Amino acid sequence: MTTTIRPLQPSDRAAWEPLWAGYQRFYEVVIPAETTDLTWARFHDLEEEMYAFGAFDDGNRLVGFVHAIFHRSTWLPKWTCYLQDLYVDDTQRGLGTGAALIDAVADLARANGAGRLYWMTHETNATARKLYDRIAERSGFIQYRKPL
Numbered sequence: 001m002t003t004t005i006r007p008l009q010p011s012d013r014a015a016w017e018p019l020w021a022g023y024q025r026f027y028e029v030v031i032p033a034e035t036t037d038l039t040w041a042r043f044h045d046l047e048e049e050m051y052a053f054g055a056f057d058d059g060n061r062l063v064g065f066v067h068a069i070f071h072r073s074t075w076l077p078k079w080t081c082y083l084q085d086l087y088v089d090d091t092q093r094g095l096g097t098g099a100a101l102i103d104a105v106a107d108l109a110r111a112n113g114a115g116r117l118y119w120m121t122h123e124t125n126a127t128a129r130k131l132y133d134r135i136a137e138r139s140g141f142i143q144y145r146k147p148l
Contacts, residue, residue: 003097005104008052008065010044015062016054023087027122043067053104055088055097064088066101070112078115081105086119086128098131 008016017036024031031039043052049071055064067085083105088097109117120143121128132138 002058003063003092003095003100004056004060005053005100006056008043008054012054012062013040016040016052016065019062019065019087019089022089023085026087039067051105051108053101053108055092055101057092063092064097064101066105068105068108070109070114073116076115078113079109081109081112081114081117083117083119093127098128099135102135 020031020036039050042048042050049069051068053066053068054062057063065085065087066083069082069084070079071082073080083102086098086101088101106117118139119132121132
């Protein structure tokens with residue numbers, strides 16, 4: 001089976017939404033519809049530094065996605081790329097789809113002169129961590145949040 005990775009187009013929204021809902025269920029969060037609409041619009045706005053790629057199976061079915069954001073850093077002179085969301089349909093896990101999506105973001109980051117690509121996952125996400133531990137190094141940093 002071949003997986004094709006490409007930027008998501010506005011016409012892909014109907015296929016993306018069920019995966020986006022699955023991602024939210026996995027992390028037990030609810031993103032308001034207005035925020036989802038805004039996020040989708042940002043992916044397709046050339047003025048925004050937000051990107052979305054999809055993984056499509058042989059039947060051209062969307063089976064995974066990755067979202068990335070470029071930002072400045074006080075630690076690096078170059079752009080930094082944050083891989084914010086990665087989700088692969090249950091039927092496709094363990095087949096290299098997640099790694100292919102990460103590679104697509106790494107290629108985008110290199111092409112845009114980024115000095116670093118990073119991401120986070122929940123400590124209980126053992127399946128993803130197996131992949132991440134194989135293809136990247138852990139930074140050792142722990143994330144904290146302060147409600148605003």
